[in-house]
Amino acid sequence: MTTTATERDAASPGPESGAAAGPASPPRDTDHFPTADGRGRDPLWSRGAVAALLIGTAVLYFWNITANGWANSFYSAAVQAGSEDWTAFFYGSSDAANSITVDKPPAALWLMALSVRAFGLNTFAILLPEVLLGVATVYVLYRTVRRYFGPGAGLLAGATLAITPVAVLMFRFNNPDALLVFLLTLAAWATLRAITSERRAVGWMTLVGVIIGFAFLTKTLQAFLVVPFFGLAFLICAQAPIRRRIVASLAAIAAVVVAGGWWVAIVELVPESARPYIGGSQTNSFLELTFGYNGLGRINGEQVGAVGGPGGGDMAGAPGGGMWGETGIWRMFDSESGGQISWLIPAALVLLVAGLWLLGRAARTDARRAALIVFGGWFAVTFVTFSFMAGIFHSYYTVALAPAIAAMVGMGGALSWQHRDRVAGRIPLALAALAAGVWGFVLLTRADYYGDWLRIVVLAAGIFAALAFLVAHRIGKRWMTAVVLAALVSGSAGQLAYAATTVNSEVTGSIVTAGPGGMGGPGGMGGPGGMGGPGGMPGGAAGAAPGSIPGGATDGGAGGGMPGGGGGMGGLLDASEPSAEVVDALSADAGDYTWVAAAIGSQSAAGLQLATELPVMSLGGFNGSDPSPTLEQFQQYVADGKVHYVLASGGMGGAQMGGSNEAAEIVEWAEENFTAVTYGDQTFYDMTAPLDGAGE
Numbered sequence: 001m002t003t004t005a006t007e008r009d010a011a012s013p014g015p016e017s018g019a020a021a022g023p024a025s026p027p028r029d030t031d032h033f034p035t036a037d038g039r040g041r042d043p044l045w046s047r048g049a050v051a052a053l054l055i056g057t058a059v060l061y062f063w064n065i066t067a068n069g070w071a072n073s074f075y076s077a078a079v080q081a082g083s084e085d086w087t088a089f090f091y092g093s094s095d096a097a098n099s100i101t102v103d104k105p106p107a108a109l110w111l112m113a114l115s116v117r118a119f120g121l122n123t124f125a126i127l128l129p130e131v132l133l134g135v136a137t138v139y140v141l142y143r144t145v146r147r148y149f150g151p152g153a154g155l156l157a158g159a160t161l162a163i164t165p166v167a168v169l170m171f172r173f174n175n176p177d178a179l180l181v182f183l184l185t186l187a188a189w190a191t192l193r194a195i196t197s198e199r200r201a202v203g204w205m206t207l208v209g210v211i212i213g214f215a216f217l218t219k220t221l222q223a224f225l226v227v228p229f230f231g232l233a234f235l236i237c238a239q240a241p242i243r244r245r246i247v248a249s250l251a252a253i254a255a256v257v258v259a260g261g262w263w264v265a266i267v268e269l270v271p272e273s274a275r276p277y278i279g280g281s282q283t284n285s286f287l288e289l290t291f292g293y294n295g296l297g298r299i300n301g302e303q304v305g306a307v308g309g310p311g312g313g314d315m316a317g318a319p320g321g322g323m324w325g326e327t328g329i330w331r332m333f334d335s336e337s338g339g340q341i342s343w344l345i346p347a348a349l350v351l352l353v354a355g356l357w358l359l360g361r362a363a364r365t366d367a368r369r370a371a372l373i374v375f376g377g378w379f380a381v382t383f384v385t386f387s388f389m390a391g392i393f394h395s396y397y398t399v400a401l402a403p404a405i406a407a408m409v410g411m412g413g414a415l416s417w418q419h420r421d422r423v424a425g426r427i428p429l430a431l432a433a434l435a436a437g438v439w440g441f442v443l444l445t446r447a448d449y450y451g452d453w454l455r456i457v458v459l460a461a462g463i464f465a466a467l468a469f470l471v472a473h474r475i476g477k478r479w480m481t482a483v484v485l486a487a488l489v490s491g492s493a494g495q496l497a498y499a500a501t502t503v504n505s506e507v508t509g510s511i512v513t514a515g516p517g518g519m520g521g522p523g524g525m526g527g528p529g530g531m532g533g534p535g536g537m538p539g540g541a542a543g544a545a546p547g548s549i550p551g552g553a554t555d556g557g558a559g560g561g562m563p564g565g566g567g568g569m570g571g572l573l574d575a576s577e578p579s580a581e582v583v584d585a586l587s588a589d590a591g592d593y594t595w596v597a598a599a600i601g602s603q604s605a606a607g608l609q610l611a612t613e614l615p616v617m618s619l620g621g622f623n624g625s626d627p628s629p630t631l632e633q634f635q636q637y638v639a640d641g642k643v644h645y646v647l648a649s650g651g652m653g654g655a656q657m658g659g660s661n662e663a664a665e666i667v668e669w670a671e672e673n674f675t676a677v678t679y680g681d682q683t684f685y686d687m688t689a690p691l692d693g694a695g696e
Contacts, residue, residue, distance in 0.1 A: 025329040046151035057162040061131040073575035075608035082113030097615035103280025107217040108176035134171025144189040147412040157410025165498035165514035166340040170399040184214040201240040201250040209252035213259025227375020235371035245693035279621040301390030339400035346435035351412025354428030357453035430469040437462010437490035449516035462490035509574035575607030579680030599647035600624040625659025646670040648683035
């Protein structure tokens with residue numbers, strides 16, 4: 001007896017199959033898999049529930065969003081530039097005059113710049129794409145999990161993602177991570193479609209490649225962390241014959257190269273004189289940026305031009321951990337990252353193992369096992385990379401783990417629930433509930449912000465649910481509803497508290513955290529009073545007097561900054577807001593200059609640029625340690641009348657980790673040869689007013 005291609009496409013088990021079921025269920029390759037109602041559409045309750053989930057997510061992410069101001073001013077300035085100039089838009093330049101780019105590819109900036117072109121330069125326009133990406137990510141994850149495990153599992157996964165603290169933070173923030181996470185989730189969805197479709201496997205895998213390629217243009221090599229297990233799941237579990245699987249895999253690789261490589265090729269082929277300098281690189285090369293500063297340098301910590309490094313600095317998350325915290329298997333659970341992402345990691349791992357065990361005798365092409373491999377592999381590779389990378393690491397990076405954790409909870413929870421009449425199903429449910437309650441209690445104890453009652457409720461709910469799950473086969477339906485609600489409380493109450501704190505706080509700067517933890521109160525290091533907020537480290541440079549150390553050495557008030565290599569961290573973490581007097585001075589006769597000002601470091605320049613909406617040159621890029629421009633180039637700009645002012649201090653301005661010292665030399669040259677003027681609390685050198693005898 002022969003089978004048709006359509007029948008082969010339907011060979012993946014549906015969500016109601018038993019643990020040892022063979023290949024059977026969906027009638028065809030379609031989004032309408034049989035669900036609990038036995039028909040090809042979801043039951044009515046689930047359609048209302050998913051609408052509530054998406055509306056609730058949108059309300060949560062939009063709530064109080066304008067309180068975040070410019071969020072990360074580094075990217076906001078680039079968005080402003082891209083909204084004014086198409087060349088800046090294409091390259092991701094920090095300013096509309098195209099002196100230097102940001103240290104990432106520009107895909108995330110494109111969305112925000114288009115929004116600003118449509119709605120004007122304001123907080124809402126900049127952050128609108130991030131919120132929409134967050135809601136879309138929740139929906140894509142819901143659809144993906146629902147397709148193979150039913151609507152209940154999809155809703156659990158979607159809701160878990162929506163309230164994850166670091167997701168609440170980053171889907172309201174203008175870093176590239178929001179777009180990256182959306183694209184990775186979309187790639188997981190497309191991978192599973194390729195696995196369950198024999199005839200269209202090549203097309204689906206080509207789409208996966210396109211999505212990953214675009215993710216590369218969002219945050220370079222981080223996009224490739226998911227590739228090994230996406231590819232492995234396809235090669236092992238796909239319904240297509242082996243020859244088609246190989247062709248589809250090659251098509252995906254080719255699509256990645258084309259989708260991610262076209263922009264890189266243009267940047268590398270265009271003469272350096274005809275494009276902005278590539279920020280973050282030391283040789284004006286995007287390839288160097290990709291494989292160096294943003295590539296191997298992130299793993300081994302040898303990032304030329306980066307601030308600090310392994311064993312350096314005094315901001316370590318643990319003794320001996322270096323500037324970016326101690327590496328190791330417990331990094332995702334430590335005081336820096338634990339409250340951001342780890343609430344359900346123990347429970348998710350329990351449910352992942354349980355799901356794989358329950359599907360141990362399923363057919364090779366079982367779509368549910370493929371889904372567990374896709375999301376479990378995504379989690380494993382990303383978790384290990386983040387745990388052991390010695391280079392620059394921020395806790396908000398962990399948002400890349402959020403969809404995988406949420407999916408593991410939804411999928412493993414659904415499989416265990418379906419087998420709650422067996423010990424193999426009840427024990428994972430009990431262990432997951434207990435792990436969520438106990439670890440939630442620990443995290444809330446660390447925070448010490450919500451009082452005793454919340455952590456006690458979380459712990460008690462987890463213990464109660466765990467004990468009840470062990471006897472689930474003897475409990476009636478009404479009591480079982482209470483048990484499930486207790487389990488949900490143990491896993492979500494703490495995260496909801498962190499989410500509420502996040503959306504009701506001002507979160508700005510380069511280093512931000514969700515919830516009440518971190519340095520500086522609500523909003524973490526980027527919140528009010530924190531290292532990235534008003535009065536914190538980055539105030540910096542603002543009030544320094546001529547001849548002072550850039551960034552100063554104080555730690556409070558405008559102009560406060562911590563000392564660092566060649567100039568402290570003033571202006572590195574966040575931009576200060578210039579006074580009206582400064583804005584008026586820089587805006588006067590602005591049309592006569594290409595750049596109304598120049599400042600060490602992108603954040604120092606960003607504050608001036610966002611206030612004036614005029615091009616401000618970032619000397620040395622983000623850290624002030626890129627050789628752009630050189631002293632000779634800057635002197636020529638001044639001779640040509642292209643630069644009006646130089647900010648007297650700001651940013652790092654030193655040769656960190658072997659980077660360039662050109663930015664500091666430029667400010668020193670300006671100090672020695674041009675008149676110092678003070679507007680408000682900021683000092684500039686007027687490049688149109690040389691000192692008597694300058695240059696002699």
